[in-house]
Amino acid sequence: MDIDIGNALDAVAAPGVSREYLDRLDRRVADAHERIERGMADDEFGYAALNLPERVDTAAIRDAVAPLADSEAVLTVGIGGSALGAATLTDALDTDGEAYYLDNVDPAQVSQLLDDLDLESTALNVVSRSGTTAETLANFLVVREAYADAGVDWTERTLVTTGDSGNLRDLADEHDLPVLPVPDGVPGRFSALSTVGLAPAAILGIDIESVVTGASAERESLSGSLYETPAYAYGAITYALAARGANVNVVMPYHETLETYAEWYAQLSAESLGKDGLGQTPVRALGATDQHSQLQLYRAGPNDKLVTFVHARDGPDVAIPSAELEGLDYLEGASLGELRDAEFEATEASLADVGLPNVRIEIERVDAASVGGLLYGMEAATVLAGELYGVETFTQPAVEWGKEVARDLLRGADALDETTSLRVTRE
Amino acid sequence: MDIDIGNALDAVAAPGVSREYLDRLDRRVADAHERIERGMADDEFGYAALNLPERVDTAAIRDAVAPLADSEAVLTVGIGGSALGAATLTDALDTDGEAYYLDNVDPAQVSQLLDDLDLESTALNVVSRSGTTAETLANFLVVREAYADAGVDWTERTLVTTGDSGNLRDLADEHDLPVLPVPDGVPGRFSALSTVGLAPAAILGIDIESVVTGASAERESLSGSLYETPAYAYGAITYALAARGANVNVVMPYHETLETYAEWYAQLSAESLGKDGLGQTPVRALGATDQHSQLQLYRAGPNDKLVTFVHARDGPDVAIPSAELEGLDYLEGASLGELRDAEFEATEASLADVGLPNVRIEIERVDAASVGGLLYGMEAATVLAGELYGVETFTQPAVEWGKEVARDLLRGADALDETTSLRVTRE
Structure with missing residues (x-):
């Protein structure tokens, strides 16, 4: 540029x-x-992302997605950095199929999308470094059930991109799914040029080697x-x-x-x-x-x-x-x-x-x-x-507080006292 | 609300x-x-928009779109307020067909969209109050040619929403197209609840009477x-x-x-x-x-x-x-x-x-x-x-300057001297 x-x-x-x-x-x-x-030379957390062009193994990505190469569409289930890099590539560049992203928790959207998709020809790409992201796991469970309801073996159509441990890694091991690693030291928002961003692009025929x-x-x-x-x-x-x-x-x-x-x-x-x-x-x-x-x-x-x-x-x-x-x-x-x-x-x-x-x-x-x-x-x-x-570029501490509160609310905790109400309603 | x-x-x-x-x-x-x-009572420019729920003639909209009721998709060609109100309705609510919007001038997008659409079953909805909006007219000319190239009579599939005079009104008269008026005194960004926003929604089966x-x-x-x-x-x-x-x-x-x-x-x-x-x-x-x-x-x-x-x-x-x-x-x-x-x-x-x-x-x-x-x-x-x-809510004077400059550039005017250059390029 x-x-x-x-x-x-x-x-x-x-x-x-x-x-x-x-x-x-x-x-x-x-x-x-x-x-x-220096950070790059030492592969320090975050700085390591700037080494991705030299480190990312596009051949391994090609291998992992090979079983899904006949897909007419890819449904990526992931949120934030697990979706945006891939979506940037598949939206910007010509693809030989459709890319869909479930990067929200919205029942109306999920129902509509699952109604519209031909799951038989749709690859399912599940992405979460921790393997415990609530939105991603919840959507994945719903989508997996939809594959089953449609009589499609989801294990034949699924690729998982995740860390070394966690629910998603366990699931991949249990069902012998193709799995790609999220690289160490790379925060989600810096992962576009890794397995996370490149795998869905590869399934859809994008020249990921040229991207790199x-x-x-x-x-x-x-x-x-x-x-x-x-x-x-x-x-x-x-x-x-x-x-x-x-x-x-x-x-x-x-x-x-x-x-x-x-x-x-x-x-x-x-x-x-x-x-x-x-x-x-x-x-x-x-x-x-x-x-x-x-x-x-x-x-x-x-x-x-x-x-x-x-x-x-x-x-x-x-x-x-x-x-x-x-x-x-x-x-x-x-x-x-x-x-x-x-x-x-x-x-x-x-x-x-x-x-x-x-x-x-x-x-x-x-x-x-x-x-x-x-x-x-x-x-x-x-x-x-x-x-x-002079900030800590690679952390996102302010996101955690709300996540814990949401978990507590779902577990039945009382309403929160941080907020105040002044309601104006129609007569 | x-x-x-x-x-x-x-x-x-x-x-x-x-x-x-x-x-x-x-x-x-x-x-x-x-x-x-007072502005509403006197139908003053702008304030008149707040009278739309009482003034909009949904029956006339239903009549005008009746010839297009069998459409499986609606392609709206319009920009800014001529597209956003309709898009808000067709994106928010369930429709019985697909809504597409050409609200930009982007050759890649136009080509892709015209490749994908089955024009035979697509209604064309052209919207411009003045009938002279450059982006809208340019896109319309391209789309009209695509209908002709596909062997589809565009005059059978087109609805025009425009003011009392201008290119679009002339075209509608010449080809005897159904035409809906843009209401007087309603700036584009306040036109969602008028013909402009409601017509494409009506074609796609939205209950526009309930919207009103x-x-x-x-x-x-x-x-x-x-x-x-x-x-x-x-x-x-x-x-x-x-x-x-x-x-x-x-x-x-x-x-x-x-x-x-x-x-x-x-x-x-x-x-x-x-x-x-x-x-x-x-x-x-x-x-x-x-x-x-x-x-x-x-x-x-x-x-x-x-x-x-x-x-x-x-x-x-x-x-x-x-x-x-x-x-x-x-x-x-x-x-x-x-x-x-x-x-x-x-x-x-x-x-x-x-x-x-x-x-x-x-x-x-x-x-x-x-x-x-x-x-x-x-x-x-x-x-x-x-x-x-204390501002003039209903005008948009700062948009005009750039429009004139763009016209002059297309007519061959020299580069502009408002800008300064300090370029940094890759070695």
């Missing part, structure tokens, strides 16, 4: 970053890079200067802008199939950096659609935002048929891609025009290698930002 | 609102309500006090919290089929209130999924957020099959709905526990009447908030 941070400089934007500050920050980037390289090659190239680019490393330039500019009041980071791809990428990045950023009162709020947007929804706010609302555009330089196109419609002369001879790109450039300029900081991330095209590079680059950017913020 | 704003009071939250302030604010709510009632009945009941509840009007309670509390630093409003339904509702609200809020440096940034989230993605940030990041939960008290459920899994005793005998509700209550408490303001919007169930009421309630809440902010 390439990046252009010109519209985040104080010559254009407020909040904006001065060149002098960036030069000083670059010294901290050099130190942080040393820390990151693209990530490797990005890994090669890591250096001690933000001026030479696109990923670090992004990590550094988000950090610097957050410190200057850009509490919101709008991630706005101009490609429909990258919508899930924005979801993935939102998890990566929020869980890694949302700590100690810090962390930008990621907002998932989509160009050109959200020009007709959110642009009014971005241009005329509070200057508390960075907008991150994601754009591919090349890709398929469709000509707009000639129609000589009144007032639409500018569409004559144009294509949908040209219209989209003109809207993208105009939106970028329209934010610069009012001084709202924005950044352009560019990839060559929405293909396996470029998307692999993009995912790796954003992971490196987030790790760098964590070093600059 | 009902609302509980207890967790937004300063007894629980910081930022939070005191009861004394709410009492004072309630006097301004009474004045604002008078203004709104639900909206009517909500309309009846409007009164001069926030303590008696759920919609005004929401508008008032968002306003008060924004003034106290809650720049972000996370809209988090706990029902998968309400995900599009969060998109719809995001447009309604951003375009109506994102003005004069004001306006909360709407963030679309989804429970329980985003507990595994965003909750870390909400609980441990900056206290610059309101979280708005949306929850239905009743609905379908699915039992979790017994499995006696280690450490998962609490799932024994439980259902997916109970697990979801426990997670919802735990998340609500976990935010209250750290003083992050949150609000609970409740509907009876995700059905036509409740969703109609919810949409109307949020529109009224937004109009009330606009009165309190």
Whole structure:
């Protein structure tokens, strides 16, 4: 990936970053890079994720999914990092089957999905590092029963990706299921380039080797200067802008199939950096659609935002048929891609025009290698930002409290006294 | 809808609102309500939208869509308010066919969709008030050609919803297409309860009369006090919290089929209130999924957020099959709905526990009447908030600048000088 941070400089934007500050920050980037390289060399928890392009065993993934290669669809049961990396790949790239994700606990959704699917030709991909994630296990039990009710042997169609022990590992052993390991030292939100993200993609015919090659190239680019490393330039500019009041980071791809990428990045950023009162709020947007929804706010609302555009330089196109419609002369001879790109450039300029900081991330095209590079680059950017913020990038302690409360409620505990009620109801 | 704003009071939250302030604010709510009632009585631009439940002619909609009643799918071509209201209804409610939306200009998406669709059984629903929206007309021209290429007479399968004049009106007249009017005085983002939102829903078998009945009941509840009007309670509390630093409003339904509702609200809020440096940034989230993605940030990041939960008290459920899994005793005998509700209550408490303001919007169930009421309630809440902010709720001036620039770019204008470049590329 390439990046252009010109519209985040104080010559254009407020909040904006001065060149002098960036030069000083670059010294901290050099130190942080040393820390990151050390973490990678020692395979420290979290930092190990940045070694995945060199470590992931795509041949083992191909072997594990081989029995499921004839599937017309893959149903992944997993939540958070166990689903979002895979979903980013299968939504962004061409597949030779359908990808479905049960990444919520919603009875209406589960019933609808199980009604619609032909389970005979659907691979079941169950993902949980601990093997004890409540939502995932509950959904798995429901889906397993649906396979049985449909007269399909679920053990013939199931792949499990999990850690060394736990319920899922036991189940896989008991039923002799193909099982892939979740790599050590890799938090869920950093697992897109591991077995977790790549296995469903492989079943659906995605060139996972190119995904990894693209990530490797990005890994090669890591250096001690933000001026030479696109990923670090992004990590550094988000950090610097957050410190200057850009509490919101709008991630706005101009490609429909990258919508899930924005979801993935939102998890990566929020869980890694949302700590100690810090962390930008990621907002998932989509160009050109959200020009007709959110642009009014971005241009005329509070200057508390960075907008991150994601754009591919090349890709398929469709000509707009000639129609000589009144007032639409500018569409004559144009294509949908040209219209989209003109809207993208105009939106970028329209934010610069009012001084709202924005950044352009560019990839060559929405293909396996470029998307692999993009995912790796954003992971490196987030790790760098964590070093600059001084937070514990790889933990998510604030998620645990609610999990325990939910368990207690299901066990019959009383209502909670943290909350207060002031109800307003219709007459 | 009902609302509980207890967790937004300063007894629980910081930022939070005191009861004394709410009492004072309630006097301004009474004045604002008078203004709104006057606007409705005079059918003033924008305020007229709040009269839709009494004005919309569902019989005329039924007549116009009758020729398309045998469709197995509806492809709506429209962007922003021309798509989001309809999509909210067709995603939230059971339909007897598939709903597709071309609400972007993306060549890859358009090609894929036209490859997948059986155009013979697909109704084409083209929506643009002006009849000149570039994205919509461009997509329409491409889709029309695809019908012709497939040997299907598009004029037999097309419904147009547009204003009194413009390209689309001319086309409808020329080809004798069924055409529905966009009502006067109703901005796109307030048009869900008009022809614009209801026509595609009607084709797909949704009980649009119940949607309108639900909206009517909500309309009846409007009164001069926030303590008696759920919609005004929401508008008032968002306003008060924004003034106290809650720049972000996370809209988090706990029902998968309400995900599009969060998109719809995001447009309604951003375009109506994102003005004069004001306006909360709407963030679309989804429970329980985003507990595994965003909750870390909400609980441990900056206290610059309101979280708005949306929850239905009743609905379908699915039992979790017994499995006696280690450490998962609490799932024994439980259902997916109970697990979801426990997670919802735990998340609500976990935010209250750290003083992050949150609000609970409740509907009876995700059905036509409740969703109609919810949409109307949020529109009224937004109009009330606009009165309190003192902004021009019904315009969107900041969107125009970029549109003109995009047109100029397509006509061959030079690159823009608003932007600056600082590129970082891979070695």
